[in-house]
Amino acid sequence: MLQKTVPTNMRNKKVVDLHAAKVACKECSLHQLCLPRSINGSDLEKLDSIIERKKPLKRNEHLFQVGSSFNSIYVVRSGSLKTYSPTVDGQEQVTGFHLPGELLGLDAIGKGRHPCAAKALETTSVCEVPFEHLEGLSQELPTLQHQLLRLMSKEIFDDQELMLLLGKKTAEARLSAFLLSISLRFKQRGFSSVEFYLSMSRNDIANYLGLAVETVSRMFTRFQEDGLIEAERKHIIIKNRENMRQIAGMNECCDETSARDSQQSI
Amino acid sequence: MLQKTVPTNMRNKKVVDLHAAKVACKECSLHQLCLPRSINGSDLEKLDSIIERKKPLKRNEHLFQVGSSFNSIYVVRSGSLKTYSPTVDGQEQVTGFHLPGELLGLDAIGKGRHPCAAKALETTSVCEVPFEHLEGLSQELPTLQHQLLRLMSKEIFDDQELMLLLGKKTAEARLSAFLLSISLRFKQRGFSSVEFYLSMSRNDIANYLGLAVETVSRMFTRFQEDGLIEAERKHIIIKNRENMRQIAGMNECCDETSARDSQQSI
DNA sequence: GTATAAAATTGACATTTATCAATTATGGCT
DNA sequence: AGCCATAATTGATAAATGTCAATTTTATAC
Numbered sequence: 001m002l003q004k005t006v007p008t009n010m011r012n013k014k015v016v017d018l019h020a021a022k023v024a025c026k027e028c029s030l031h032q033l034c035l036p037r038s039i040n041g042s043d044l045e046k047l048d049s050i051i052e053r054k055k056p057l058k059r060n061e062h063l064f065q066v067g068s069s070f071n072s073i074y075v076v077r078s079g080s081l082k083t084y085s086p087t088v089d090g091q092e093q094v095t096g097f098h099l100p101g102e103l104l105g106l107d108a109i110g111k112g113r114h115p116c117a118a119k120a121l122e123t124t125s126v127c128e129v130p131f132e133h134l135e136g137l138s139q140e141l142p143t144l145q146h147q148l149l150r151l152m153s154k155e156i157f158d159d160q161e162l163m164l165l166l167g168k169k170t171a172e173a174r175l176s177a178f179l180l181s182i183s184l185r186f187k188q189r190g191f192s193s194v195e196f197y198l199s200m201s202r203n204d205i206a207n208y209l210g211l212a213v214e215t216v217s218r219m220f221t222r223f224q225e226d227g228l229i230e231a232e233r234k235h236i237i238i239k240n241r242e243n244m245r246q247i248a249g250m251n252e253c254c255d256e257t258s259a260r261d262s263q264q265s266i
Numbered sequence: 267m268l269q270k271t272v273p274t275n276m277r278n279k280k281v282v283d284l285h286a287a288k289v290a291c292k293e294c295s296l297h298q299l300c301l302p303r304s305i306n307g308s309d310l311e312k313l314d315s316i317i318e319r320k321k322p323l324k325r326n327e328h329l330f331q332v333g334s335s336f337n338s339i340y341v342v343r344s345g346s347l348k349t350y351s352p353t354v355d356g357q358e359q360v361t362g363f364h365l366p367g368e369l370l371g372l373d374a375i376g377k378g379r380h381p382c383a384a385k386a387l388e389t390t391s392v393c394e395v396p397f398e399h400l401e402g403l404s405q406e407l408p409t410l411q412h413q414l415l416r417l418m419s420k421e422i423f424d425d426q427e428l429m430l431l432l433g434k435k436t437a438e439a440r441l442s443a444f445l446l447s448i449s450l451r452f453k454q455r456g457f458s459s460v461e462f463y464l465s466m467s468r469n470d471i472a473n474y475l476g477l478a479v480e481t482v483s484r485m486f487t488r489f490q491e492d493g494l495i496e497a498e499r500k501h502i503i504i505k506n507r508e509n510m511r512q513i514a515g516m517n518e519c520c521d522e523t524s525a526r527d528s529q530q531s532i
Numbered sequence: 533g534t535a536t537a538a539a540a541t542t543g544a545c546a547t548t549t550a551t552c553a554a555t556t557a558t559g560g561c562t
Numbered sequence: 563a564g565c566c567a568t569a570a571t572t573g574a575t576a577a578a579t580g581t582c583a584a585t586t587t588t589a590t591a592c
Contacts, residue, residue, distance in 0.1 A: 085426065085430060087430065087434060087515065088515045088516065089515065091434070093429070093430045093433060093434055095426050095429060095430075106418075106419060106422055107419060107422040107423045107426060108419065109415050109416055109418075109419035110416045110417075110419035110420040110423055111419075111423070115423055115426070116426070135408070135411065135412060135415070138411065139405065139408055139411060142401070142402075142405055145401065145404065145405060145411060146401060148415070149375050149401070149414070149415075149418070150375055150376045151376070152372075152375075152415070152418040152419070152422065153372060153373060153374065153375035153376035153377075153418070154376040154377075155422050156372055156373040156418065156421050156422055156425060157373045157376055157377070157381055159422060159425035159426060159429065160351065160361050160373060160381070160382070160425060162429055163359070163361060163425065163428055163429055163432060164351060164353065164359045164361075166429060166432035166433045166476065167359060167432045167473075167474075167475070167476025168353060168357070168359055168476060170548080170549095171548080171549070201568095201569065201570090202569070202570060202571090203569075203570090207433075208433075209433070210432065210433030210434060211549075211550090212549070212550050212551075213569090213570080213571095214549090214550075214551080214552095214570090214571080214572080215548095215549060215550075216570095217570060217571055217572080218549095218571085218572080220570095220571090221571075221572085233557095233558080233569095233570085249353065249354045249355065250354065436578075436579095437578080437579070467538095467539070467540090468539075468540060468541090469539075469540090477579075477580090478579070478580050478581075479539090479540080479541095480540090480541080480542080480579090480580075480581080480582095481578090481579060481580075482540095483540060483541055483542080484541085484542080484579095486540095486541090487541075487542085499539095499540085499587095499588080
């Protein structure tokens with residue numbers, strides 16, 4: 001049941017609004033969790049039976065709030081969300097954006113409470129995976145346990161990359177890396193990596209990258225002047241990926257690595 | 267076997283150089299992994315049998331290098347290490363410091379290669395836990411699987427806290443939060459949270475916090491002028507924890523939460 | 533114990549990015 | 563379709579932190 005029917009035109013690489021996109025199961029991060037070759041049909045049904053589908057969230061609705069008790073992890077099916085934590089001074093820190101096929105809630109296992117909130121950036125639907133059931137099933141199915149550990153490890157790895165960005169990079173390097181990251185993730189989901197729509201505001205981007213909105217806005221302007229991108233609001237076209245890589249301080253290998261990894265698991 | 271004999275004077279809260287400290291097993295992050303109440307004697311032996319003790323590392327020796335293949339996770343027994351990733355421009359980004367009882371290598375599970383290197387900051391000994399065996403044993407022992415997931419979740423959570431620090435906080439807030447974090451971790455291991463020795467250089471601290479060495483040095487000076495700490499090189503005494511909390515932008519609850527969590531698991 | 537290298541500190545200055553303020557554009561709603 | 567709140571852009575200025583350079587202190591090696 002997870003492998004939602006996907007219109008054929010969605011499978012082709014084309015500009016697509018996440019709002020309308022259903023992720024192909026083959027691209028879904030749960031692919032290895034729910035459809036690994038090593039799991040046979042009846043085991044698959046077991047997994048399928050523990051997954052609950054929630055009714056779609058509207059824009060700005062919360063999937064979970066800060067401090068709410070942790071019961072399930074979630075997988076984005078369509079749309080997108082941001083996760084954010086409150087800071088003492090009443091602000092918020094955006095900790096991540098979540099596209100179809102990506103998991104939410106892994107940071108809550110330890111304490112049993114969600115340290116961040118998750119809010120839909122657009123109309124969004126998710127699969128809910130009750131954690132107790134997932135743990136139980138992982139106990140039976142070694143490949144499922146393995147995949148779960150891998151996905152959590154990937155999360156740790158990705159967070160460390162972001163730490164590097166926040167700690168060491170200039171504003172233009174941060175924005176460039178951000179756009180390339182989004183581009184790659186679209187590509188991995190079978191959509192165009194050259195032309196896409198951002199579902200988050202400039203404010204959210206700035207917050208995520210540890211910059212002021214104004215700085216992000218200026219960087220968008222500069223990138224256009226320099227012919228790196230075309231941007232009209234949320235509609236982005238990557239014009240010169242190679243230069244953007246250099247600005248982001250990425251060597252080609254980074255991109256390759258990520259791409260390779262994604263084929264393996266996510 | 268993991269519960270290494272600890273001199274009684276080490277169990278008391280006193281100033282201690284990590285160099286000489288062996289973590290008490292009760293404080294060890296592997297406590298729940300290797301000695302959970304729900305695991306009986308024979309199961310415990312199974313776990314014990316898969317753990318290998320490595321000969322101590324000397325200062326500046328590597329536990330693993332960037333890109334080396336991932337086979338085991340490691341737990342610090344005594345001493346301390348830093349983990350760091352190379353950046354394109356030949357610099358490095360310090361991604362973490364690891365005190366006795368803390369795990370290393372969780373970020374490598376996903377790709378099967380270590381994305382960062384681990385280097386001893388002083389004479390350091392570690393337990394090596396072959397990952398395949400750990401996975402296999404987790405398959406048998408639900409509590410072990412659960413604990414492993416919890417520890418990975420905690421790592422994700424901690425990384426997100428650091429992201430917040432790097433993205434939103436001033437230099438003084440970063441250093442203050444850093445010192446409080448170290449202080450708390452000493453406390454959790456049964457050592458003084460007021461007076462301790464840092465095993466890392468100012469350079470490493472600056473790198474970790476995304477600051478210039480000079481800035482860190484100036485902040486140390488300012489903290490002393492303001493009576494927040496006494497610092498002579500690596501020897502630190504916390505004089506005014508409450509003010510430091512405020513500067514770090516932490517509400518009291520943060521500290522509590524961390525402390526509570528640590529009792530539960532780490 | 534002395535020489536040498538490495539680490540830490542301090543000051544002067546440059547640069548980046550944040551902040552404040554004003555304007556324009558956009559999207560949601562009736 | 564038009565109004566209003568929100569989001570985005572742009573400019574001017576200020577503040578924080580980085581960079582460069584010099585000095586002092588500490589650690590390491592012979």
